Structure formats: C-alpha cells, structure tokens
Amino acid sequence: MKFVDEYRRSDLAQGLLRRIHQNSTRKARFMEFCGGHTVSILKHGIRQLLPPTIEMLSGPGCPVCVTDNSDLDKAIALAKLPGIILTTFGDMLKVPGSRSSLQEVKADGANVRIVYSTMDALQIARGNPAMSVVFLGIGFETTAPTVAASILQAEQEEIKNYYVLCLHKLCPPVIKALLDSGEVKLSGLICPGHVSAIIGSKPWEFIARDYGLPCVVSGFEPLDVLQGIDMLVAQIESGEAKVEIAYRRGVHPEGNCAALKLVDKVFEACPARWRGIGVVPNSGLKFRREFERFDAELAFEFDPGPTSEAKGCICGDILRGVKTPPECKLFAKVCTPERPIGPCMVSSEGSCAAHFLYGATYE
C-alpha cells in the first residue's frame, strides 16, 4: 500500500538498525510519548531488535487512558439523562469509570452512539431535533480542531441541540509536568507525530533548551520510529540536545496554522486533570465565553457521583512511565482487553493493551 509499504521496508529497517547498533555506545532511555508509537514498537517487534544500550519507555500519549475517572463519570451521568444522545469515539465505550462504563449504561437503555467524526455527531443532531446531542470531546491537539470545526458549523447552521463535553488535553504542558516531577530519568523523547502535525515542532523546543533532552518528532510506521531512534542516538552520542523532525511528510515546524486558528477561536487553555498525574496547569481546553452555550457541562444538570479508583490498578504509574504494564499485578490475569480494569487495557493505543496484544515474544 502506497505511503505505508515504503515505511515498512525490511531492507531499509535493517540498514537503520545496523546504524543504531554501530552508533549507540551510551546507555539511553527514551520515552515514546504516543500510544501509537508504543503500538508500532511492540507490533513490529522493534524492541527486540534494538541494542541493549537502548531502553524504550511508554509515555502518557493515549487520550483515552489519561481521561480521569471524574471526567468519565461526567460522561456516563450525562448519557443517562433522558433526552440525550451521547456520541463518542468507539474507544471510550468500554472504559470503566468509578462505577460503570458507557457500554454498561448503553445496555441499560442510555442512547450512546459511536461516531467516527464530529461531523457525524452533527448529522445526528440535525436528524434528531427533539433530542440533545452531546459529543464526548476526548483527545489531544489532534482532535480538538475537528471539534472546533463542528462547533463553528453548528453555529453557522444555528443547530441548537448540539453540545460538547470538552475533555481535550494539550501535550507540551504535561511533558513539562512529567519532567519537573523528576520521577523518571530520561535521555530523550520521541515526540508525538500527529499532535505535532497540528502544533508543529517549535512547542517542544523548551525540552531541549531547558532540560537538555534530545527530541525527535516521529511518525508511526516502523521506519519512522527507527529513524527517530537513530536521530536520538546520534544526538546522544554527539552530546547535542535539539528538536528534530523525522516525520517531514506530516509535520512542519510551524504546524497547521488553519487548524490552530480554529481551536483558538473556540477554545482557551485551562487546567486539566490527568489520570495518574493530577491537575496540570494550561493542559486542557475549555470553551471561550462566546461559545459557552455549546458546553454540555454548563447546559445540563447532572450528578457524576463520588470518584473512586479501581483497586490495584496502576494505570497512573504506567502513564507517568514509572512502571511498565507487566509490573502490574492485575496485568493479563484479572485485567484483560475482554474485562479491563483500567483504561490502558481498553484503548487500542493503551500501553497495557499493546503489551497484552503484541508484547509477548517467543524465541
């Protein structure tokens, strides 16, 4: 398949791997921020092929996983209200909140529908004028522009029954919070590919400048990831720390200005609560005042109830990179993709699910 096969070519991968093996002399621990990177690394078996000097650590880059139970409870409480159609990306359906999941309340009669785009949610609003249609706004800088576009479209068409529960999160502030905590010692970062397609590579420059860490923005195919690792190794070995792009076909240093404008028009930064990390300043998005009428949290009265966490689940530690999925006592025993305890086992980009599906190796 064009634009995919080229980035999976075995001969080129072997060449990159040879170079990484030759160049890597210092011990290095790299965090791949994105769940998409974690999946690619495990699915293609990249970890097995790296030299023993290099350790890869999964980061918090899975939007489903970092959604806090208190926010999930809000979505579930909203879905249970009469007269509401809750629309969501499919990944959110099975994620357990404090007491229930969207899947369970759907089975009990709540009107929950899976959509693949915000425009589908808007279409459902057009087709069901007597209902209130709420879109569950989950995701990083990558999905926020599509939500902003749906809001502007709804405004233009005067669609009165469309709302968003805005749980969007921003990546650079949370990386700063992780680095400031000092919990995890890193030698470099594989920066998110699709987030950077929107925000560009410049917002990562503080990591190289203030923390002295090499950064490479990488794509998600095996060659992209290997190239990212190769470039990180080169920086480490030469004692440099700068931001480079190994994903030129997707990422421009300035980002996608049109998308950024859309987001800025509808939303402004606010503090946000991340699972396992806590409240991080300026790491969330909320509606600007002139768009507040689309805010589901303001438009409806609902009680999400008290928040509680699943006993023994260490998703929070895993998201911070402090622990790995196999270190969790529940992993693959009590907690499986069939019966997930924590969100990292649910999402297709979740670190636990990726380890469960692709992490087992043989010979």
Place this chain on the structure above:
Amino acid sequence: MSDKILLAHGSGGKLAHELVERSFLQAFSNPLLTRLDDSATFDFSGRLAFTTDSYVVNPIFFPGGDIGKLAVCGTVNDLAMAGAIPLYLSLSFIIEEGLSQEDLTQIVSSVQKAAKEAEVQIITGDTKVVNRESADRLFINTAGVGIVPEGVDISGHNAKPGDKVILSGTIGDHGIAVLSQREGLSFSTQLQSDCAPLGKLVAEMLEISHQIHCLRDPTRGGLATSLNELATQSKVGIKIEEEKIPVREEVSAACEMLGFDPLYVANEGKLVAIVAHEDAEAVLNKMRQNIYGKNAAIIGEVRQKHPDRVVMRTGLGASRIVDMLVGDLLPRIC
C-alpha cells in the same frame, strides 16, 4: 397486496401461505421441499456432517453479497470444513414487519443463486414476522447436512508438526466491505465481500491429497483467531510469516484508517488448510486453479515448539505472539 411484509405474513394463515408459495416455493422448487410436510425426509448412507448458523449482518445488502448469499455460503462452508459434500439446507427467516417485498425477493433470489452454485437444496424452512424493533430488518438461520466421503478425516485436532499452513486468498475482504457500508462510516471502496461457497474447492483439494489434516474458514475473529483455535485443538505451535499473508491494498488502507489489524477481520469465502508438508505444493497448485483459491499461499508451518501459540515473524524480522481476537472488533458483520 401491500408491497411490505406485514405481521400477518407470519401468522400461519392465508397471507403466510401466499408468501411461501409466491416467494419461496418457486425459487427453491425441489421434490423434497414441495411436499410441504412438517419435516423433509430423505435417505442417506455414510457419515453425516450437520451444522447451523444464524445471520444477522447489518446492513443486509453489502458490496459483493447480501444476507441471503451469506446464509447459504456460511453454512455450506462449515460443512465443507469438515470435508463434507454439502447436500441440504434448512432456511428460516425472522422478518421485522415493514421489510419491503422487493428486498425479500432479492434476498430469496440470492439464496437461490448461491444454493445453485453450491449444489445444495433448500428442503425445509420457516418464516416468522416480528414487531417493528423486535428484529433488525431480517435475520436468517440456516442449518445444513452433508456427507463426509469415506477416508476423509478432517478436524481441528489433526495438525501435526511439519505440516504446512495454506491460506486460500486475501484476508479481511468481507469485514471491510460490510464496514464500508455502515451508517456513520461510509467510505467509498471498490472492495467486494469475498462471500463464496467453498465446497467445490475443498472437493478438488481432497482429490489431490488424503493428507489434509485441518480445514477452517476464518470468519468472525479472522485468520488469527482460526489459527489459534487450531493450535489449541491440536496442541501444536503455528508459525506464520507476515509477508506471506495476502492482503488487498483496499483492506490495508481501511485497516490503517480505522485502526484494525487485517489478521482479525472477518472473511466469508476463505479457508485455512493444514496439510502434510509433502502434499502442500500439490494442494496449493490445485487450489490456485479454482477461482476461490487463485491467490492461495503457504503462509507458515506447524511446529512442536510453543504448543497452543501462534507466532508471527514480522516484516522487520522480529517475532511476536499473535493472540485470538479479544473484544469485539466489528459488531454484526455476519
């Protein structure tokens, strides 16, 4: 007469009789069916294979087929995977009131065509009509019987170390073709479901070799799930090569877009055969002469090592375990 199916069509009364005569008897006419007794009766000798399946695919029409074709092929293929020659099917419709007569006629015509191609007869059936929202347009159940020829012993328990794993063609075509039509997800693709009856392909394979140990059609759960079932049943390990598995470009593209893995996407006209290594090439060549096996490939082998496990060599040369499908990839694709 209304052009929609009404509750009365399932009442057992006059409308029901009209529906049976007009829609079903004409299409499926055969001596065993037209007697219209409560049971069809027939003689047979030898070992009987017997299977049943229900079909609830949504939407009921999809590129490359519809629920009627699927209901015949699915059950015929289950018989064929036992090495049986499919003979007779039962056909039960559960219809949601309001289904158009035109849709029903088209589906009945698909059943007839598929049955003709598969050389099976519909010899008994039933029709129920239920209230709106008690079903989703149309559900079909078919059961099938077939005769297992003498000397044929095919079972998921028979894989032996050294055997080769043959796949009859590209994977994921059905799942992605159906998905492309779903509400809220319609993407345009030239892709057709691979839905097809495989009885003849299996018969031709059996002509060439008496050492076909296992056959399985990788429907729901896809190739990965079928291989895991075989590894577990036979208590053997299976090693496959990612690069040997044929996948259409359209399927790859859709899977990339939707975050699916073709290994787990459903097929309705493919089979996996586990064949003694000395016969594998001959079976492969024979399969490639059949339209439903023209893209067949040897994708791996059975080993003593890692019993119960399917291991795949990735394109990059690493290896990883391929597990069964967990969770629900695509709801209601068959």
